[in-house]
Amino acid sequence: MKQDIILAGVGGQGILTIANIIDYAAQKSGLCFKQAEVHGMSQRGGAVQSHVRLSDVEIYSDLVPKGAADLILSVEPLEALRYIDYLHVEGKIVVSRNPYVNIPDYPDLDKVLDAIKQSGNHVIVDSEKLSRDAGSPRSQNIVMLGAASGFMVLEEAILIQSIKEFFKSKGDKIIDMNIEAFRLGREAAGT
Amino acid sequence: MTNRLLLGDEAAALGAVHAGITAGYSYPGTPASEVMEYLIKASGSGEFKANWCVNEKVAYEEALGVSFAGKRALVSMKHVGLNVAADPFMNSSITRINGGLVVLVADDPGMHSSQNEQDTRYYAQFAQIICLEPSSHQEAYDMTRKAFDLSEYFHIPVVLRMVTRLAHSRGQVKERTVREKNKVKRAEGKDWTLLPVNARRRFASLIKEQKMLAKFSQGSPFNSLEINEQNTKLGIIASGIGYNYVMENIKDLSPAPSVLKISTYPLPQGLVQDLAEHVDTIVVIEEGYPFIEKNIKGLFGIKDKTISGKLDGFLPITGELNPDLVRKALQLDPLQRKGSAYDWLPGRPPQLCKGCPHIDTFKALTKALETYSNAVVFSDIGCYTLGALPPYNAVDTCVCMGASVSMSKGGAEAGIYPCVGVIGDSTFIHSGITPLLDAASLDTNMTVVILDNSTVAMTGGQPTVATGEKLENIIRGLGVDLRHIRRIVPLKKNLEENAEIIKEEIEHAGLSVIISFRACIYEARKRKKGANK
Numbered sequence: 213m214k215q216d217i218i219l220a221g222v223g224g225q226g227i228l229t230i231a232n233i234i235d236y237a238a239q240k241s242g243l244c245f246k247q248a249e250v251h252g253m254s255q256r257g258g259a260v261q262s263h264v265r266l267s268d269v270e271i272y273s274d275l276v277p278k279g280a281a282d283l284i285l286s287v288e289p290l291e292a293l294r295y296i297d298y299l300h301v302e303g304k305i306v307v308s309r310n311p312y313v314n315i316p317d318y319p320d321l322d323k324v325l326d327a328i329k330q331s332g333n334h335v336i337v338d339s340e341k342l343s344r345d346a347g348s349p350r351s352q353n354i355v356m357l358g359a360a361s362g363f364m365v366l367e368e369a370i371l372i373q374s375i376k377e378f379f380k381s382k383g384d385k386i387i388d389m390n391i392e393a394f395r396l397g398r399e400a401a402g403t
Numbered sequence: 404m405t406n407r408l409l410l411g412d413e414a415a416a417l418g419a420v421h422a423g424i425t426a427g428y429s430y431p432g433t434p435a436s437e438v439m440e441y442l443i444k445a446s447g448s449g450e451f452k453a454n455w456c457v458n459e460k461v462a463y464e465e466a467l468g469v470s471f472a473g474k475r476a477l478v479s480m481k482h483v484g485l486n487v488a489a490d491p492f493m494n495s496s497i498t499r500i501n502g503g504l505v506v507l508v509a510d511d512p513g514m515h516s517s518q519n520e521q522d523t524r525y526y527a528q529f530a531q532i533i534c535l536e537p538s539s540h541q542e543a544y545d546m547t548r549k550a551f552d553l554s555e556y557f558h559i560p561v562v563l564r565m566v567t568r569l570a571h572s573r574g575q576v577k578e579r580t581v582r583e584k585n586k587v588k589r590a591e592g593k594d595w596t597l598l599p600v601n602a603r604r605r606f607a608s609l610i611k612e613q614k615m616l617a618k619f620s621q622g623s624p625f626n627s628l629e630i631n632e633q634n635t636k637l638g639i640i641a642s643g644i645g646y647n648y649v650m651e652n653i654k655d656l657s658p659a660p661s662v663l664k665i666s667t668y669p670l671p672q673g674l675v676q677d678l679a680e681h682v683d684t685i686v687v688i689e690e691g692y693p694f695i696e697k698n699i700k701g702l703f704g705i706k707d708k709t710i711s712g713k714l715d716g717f718l719p720i721t722g723e724l725n726p727d728l729v730r731k732a733l734q735l736d737p738l739q740r741k742g743s744a745y746d747w748l749p750g751r752p753p754q755l756c757k758g759c760p761h762i763d764t765f766k767a768l769t770k771a772l773e774t775y776s777n778a779v780v781f782s783d784i785g786c787y788t789l790g791a792l793p794p795y796n797a798v799d800t801c802v803c804m805g806a807s808v809s810m811s812k813g814g815a816e817a818g819i820y821p822c823v824g825v826i827g828d829s830t831f832i833h834s835g836i837t838p839l840l841d842a843a844s845l846d847t848n849m850t851v852v853i854l855d856n857s858t859v860a861m862t863g864g865q866p867t868v869a870t871g872e873k874l875e876n877i878i879r880g881l882g883v884d885l886r887h888i889r890r891i892v893p894l895k896k897n898l899e900e901n902a903e904i905i906k907e908e909i910e911h912a913g914l915s916v917i918i919s920f921r922a923c924i925y926e927a928r929k930r931k932k933g934a935n936k
Contacts, residue, residue, distance in 0.1 A: 222751065235573050239408050248572040250515060251433055251863070256786065258753035272650035274572040277726040279738030294748055299741040317749040331742060 214267040215365045216276040218295045221287035222312045223260045226353035229378065230285070231262040233357065236374035237366045238266050248274040257314055259291055266365055285360040287339065287353050288312045289324045296331065305331055306360040306401065308339035308352060335359060335401045342396040348386075351393035358394035362403025407576045411569035412437035414540040414576045415507055416477070418547030420445050422503070423582040425474035426452035428462035430833065431862035432481030433516035434570035435509035439479060440863075451584075455859075457868055458804070458833040459484035463491045463506070470495075470504040470560075471595060473588035475551050479507040482521050487804065487834070489526070492560070496530040497605040499558045499594035502585050503551030509565040512691050513723030516861075518784070518801065520721070522691035527562040527668055531609055533616055534562040534668040535625065536643040540574035542666065546625060548579070553619070557612060566690050568644050568723070613669070621673045625666035628674050630681055634658040638682035639733075640665060640675065640695060645688040648729035655735050660686075670698055679705055686732060687712035690724050754789060760856055760921035761787045763893035765797040767901035767919075768823070768852065771909065778821045779814055783807035783835070785827040786861045786923075787854050798825055805834025808851055812842045815849040821909045822848070828855040828874055829867040836877065839916070843882040846913040850905070853878075853916060854893075856923040864925055871920065878916050887915040894921065 217234070221227040231247050238245040249262040263276045278297050284305045286292030292307040299305070305328055311321055328334055337359045339352040346355065354375065361371050372391060379387045409417060416438045419427065427446075429439035442453035456462035459480045469476035478488075485492060485508050492506065508526070511517040527534030535550055537543040543565065550561040593601045620626070637660040641649045646664050653659060663678045665671060679685060679699075685708060687696040693713035700710050711732075713720040718732045727737065755762050765787075772778040782788055782798035783806060790797040800810060808831075811824035826835045831853050842849060855874055859865040869877055878888055889908060891901040901919075908915035922930070 223753065224756075231573070235408055239406070239575070244575070246572055246574045248568060251437070251571050256753040256756060256789065256861075257751075259751040272647040273726045274568050274574075274644070274647065275725050277651065277730065277738055279740040290748065291751075293745055296742045297740050297744045301739050301741050303741055314754065315749055315751055319747060319749065327745060 213365060214265070215283070216281045217264040217283045217285060217364070218276060218281045218298050219262040219264060219285050220291040220295055221260055221353070222291060222314065223257050225260070225287045225312065226350070227260045227262055227287065230353050230357045231264060233371065233374045233378050234264055234366065236377055237370045240370050240374065241366055243268060244271050246271045246274045259294060261291075261295060283360060283363055285356060287356050289321070289328060290318065293324060293327055299331070303333065304363055305334040306356065306363065307334065307336055308356055309336045310338065310340040310352070337397060337400045339397070342400060343393055346389055346393035346396055348389045348393065351390055354390045354393040355397035358397025359401040361394070361398050362401055368398070407578060408573060409540060409576050410437050410571060410573050411540055411543050411565060412509065412571070413441040414543040414574070415537075415547045415563060415565065416441040416445065417576065417578070418544040419477040419505065419551070420451070421579060421581045422548045422551040423475055423584040424451055424477050425502070425584055426466065426469045427477045427479065428454055428456050428465045429479045430456055430459045430462055430484060431859045431865040432484050433862055434511055434567040435479050435481045435484070435507065435565070436862045436865065437570065438507055442477070455865055459488040460491060463488035466504055467491060467495055467498070470500050470502045471590050472502060473590070474502040474585045476502065477505050477507060479509075481517065482508055482510040482523055483517060483519065483803065484508070485523060485526055492526065493530050494597060495560050496532050497597065497602060497609050499590065499605065500554055500560055501558070501588070501590040503554040504560040505547060505550040505554060505563055506560050507547070507563045507565065509567065509570045510691055511567050513567065515567055518803065520691070522694055523562060523564045524668055524694045525692065527564070531613060532559045532561065533557065533619070534564055536564045536666050536668070537569060538643050538646045538666065540569070540572075540576045542625070543569060544576045546666070557616065559609070564643070566644055568690070617669050617672060620667040620669050620671045623667045623671070626664060626671050626674055628661070628663045628677060630661045630677070631659050634660055635681060636683050638663065638678045638685045639688060640678065640685055641688045642666065642690070642695060644690045645724055645729065648724055648726045649688055649733070651726045652730045652733055652735060656733060665695060670695065675699055679708055684709040684711065686717065688718065688724070688729055688732065693720065752792060754792070755786065756924055758924045759786070760893040760919070760923070761790060761854055762795070763895060763898065763901070764852065764854055764919040765790045765795045767891070767893065767898055768825070768905055769795070769797050770898065770902035771905035772821065772823070775821050775909075777819065778823065779819050780823045780825055781807045781810040781814060783826040783830045785830050787825060787827060790825070804830055805838060808835045808842065809838035811849045811851065812838060812847050815847050820848065821850065823909070824849065824851040826851065826853055827860075828853060828857065828870050829859040831874070832868050836881065839878070839883070840881045842914050846884070848912050848914070850908050850915045850917065852905070853918045855918050855920045856926065858923045858926040860923045860925070864923070864929070875918060878918070883914055883916050887911055887913065889915065889917045891917060891919050892921055893919045
């Protein structure tokens with residue numbers, strides 16, 4: 213058993229938070245994992261991605277090979293497309309429909325969403341709305357984690373436990389908001 | 404023992420803690436910063452010292468002092484940091500290291516956050532000492548521990564070479580038992596007094612020791628040679644993260660090639676020889692420069708053998724390796740993909756944050772310079788280097804720490820006017836003070852703008868040694884004319900006034916220093932949170 217995931221988004225959207233939560237969950241599930249991320253310069257509003265690899269046997273490469281990703285989880289539509297060549301022929305894209313426009317040449321959103329739809333296996337989620345519904349506009353990343361969770365090899369209960377663990381120091385209110393964000397995302401993906 | 408979840412940097416740091424370090428020293432730099440961040444957390448209520456230092460040279464020398472005292476120290480830095488620390492590094496190789504000294508250097512192939520992709524293995528070879536190169540989190544932990552033993556056994560500093568992909572990858576580590584700290588036992592004799600008479604003797608001793616280092620490398624359990632008797636055609640030499648990419652693809656190679664994994668330097672010559680005797684072609688897969696490849700090839704290669712790698716274009720000689728490039732080098736077809744990359748996607752380069760004080764400084768600076776046709780802005784290393792990109796296009800150079808000030812002086816003396824240097828508070832403390840002293844002593848006609856945002860922002864907000872009044876006092880102490888040390892607050896509403904002040908100082912025929920003082924928005928947020936608690 214193995215699952216390779218590309219996490220994508222823009223610096224500041226909380227990509228590394230999702231990565232950390234998945235790491236905790238993988239550890240708790242007794243899986244082998246490696247998770248490569250970017251720090252430093254690229255985090256300043258630039259494209260950010262993280263490679264997550266889960267397996268029941270030893271993993272060598274920290275990076276997912278092109279064509280091996282089972283899942284692209286992106287908090288931003290354009291950023292999902294950036295890694296399309298990593299996707300396995302049967303791979304899935306779980307993506308937010310809400311663009312993060314901080315560049316002057318952001319393409320037409322319909323063109324971006326059409327390209328995602330053309331890939332076949334996809335789930336598009338209104339993470340902006342759902343995060344507001346959950347009470348925290350900053351929880352779009354957790355909405356997207358929830359939306360993708362049904363396609364992961366990790367159990368829902370363990371992921372929720374990991375969210376609690378991750379936000380432990382921020383108090384119950386933040387924890388509850390994030391669990392709600394996760395739940396709404398999961399529901400929206402229909403899993 | 405427990406299984407820990409750590410970044411590669413953290414795994415190495417934990418290895419140092421469990422090896423019984425008395426101190427860790429560093430200066431922030433991607434991808435090495437997380438080593439010290441972890442040490443600071445792990446040092447708890449002072450179990451050991453863990454400090455950010457003003458620069459890598461100082462950090463290295465502090466670590467040397469610990470070693471002299473017979474205790475163990477870890478000094479960590481990014482690859483270009485070792486350039487700054489090169490003086491103590493090279494010389495320490497011929498002191499008789501007392502307490503274990505491990506130099507953790509994180510290279511940045513692909514230049515994710517750096518101005519070059521130099522390979523630290525050359526430095527280790529230059530100093531003629533041992534270098535260990537982990538390929539996994541467990542090895543980062545185990546090798547760092549072992550490096551301290553080797554340092555004390557051979558009385559040399561030992562280099563641990565990391566690369567971005569391991570430094571910033573999270574994985575699992577099994578901890579081992581914790582070793583006690585050394586007692587204070589200062590170095591005796593004249594081995595640390597590198598007067599020519601002693602240095603000659605010590606250098607000869609290091610040269611004599613090379614045979615023993617080679618013997619260690621040959622027998623090290625961190626290296627492994629798997630010979631496949633059935634395949635006499637292809638053998639692979641892989642090191643560090645390159646080994647991972649080989650193993651990722653090896654299942655698709657039939658018959659399987661023989662694989663030599665190299666994790667220790669000097670090179671394990673006997674193992675290379677054993678592999679070469681068995682196969683016709685050796686493919687070398689290593690992250691960074693073609694270091695192993697060049698060393699085994701020499702000028703004339705190995706008779707009747709083909710050696711392939713980066714020198715003959717089998718793999719790209721610049722940039723970072725990945726599993727796909729290695730797959731191609733192993734002559735395997737690419738994996739099937741759902742789609743190919745779109746060519747119409749715009750890039751999303753890093754940029755200054757919304758509300759960043761640098762934006763307002765650059766706007767004022769650009770406005771002040773608009774009437775001059777030959778202005779040059781020499782910049783430095785930090786977030787503000789992003790001022791080189793659109794829409795600001797506000798700076799002309801970025802070379803190395805502190806160079807903004809020294810290059811301004813050179814530029815001014817060569818006839819450039821206006822000549823402006825732009826440097827952050829932390830970079831100024833790191834390497835800007837000495838060139839400013841130079842400029843002050845001659846009252847060079849140039850203007851230095853110090854962007855004091857009260858933090859080391861680019862690397863994640865580490866504390867800076869001097870900001871605000873303390874920073875200003877340092878500048879006064881350097882002998883800059885007090886009338887030409889000015890202060891501005893980079894805010895939108897101050898644009899006109901700030902541009903005017905900068906212009907006044909440009910018009911001053913001599914050295915001026917303008918301190919543009921406003922905290923990084925993240926630093927300000929952190930302080931506000933702290934104040935509310």
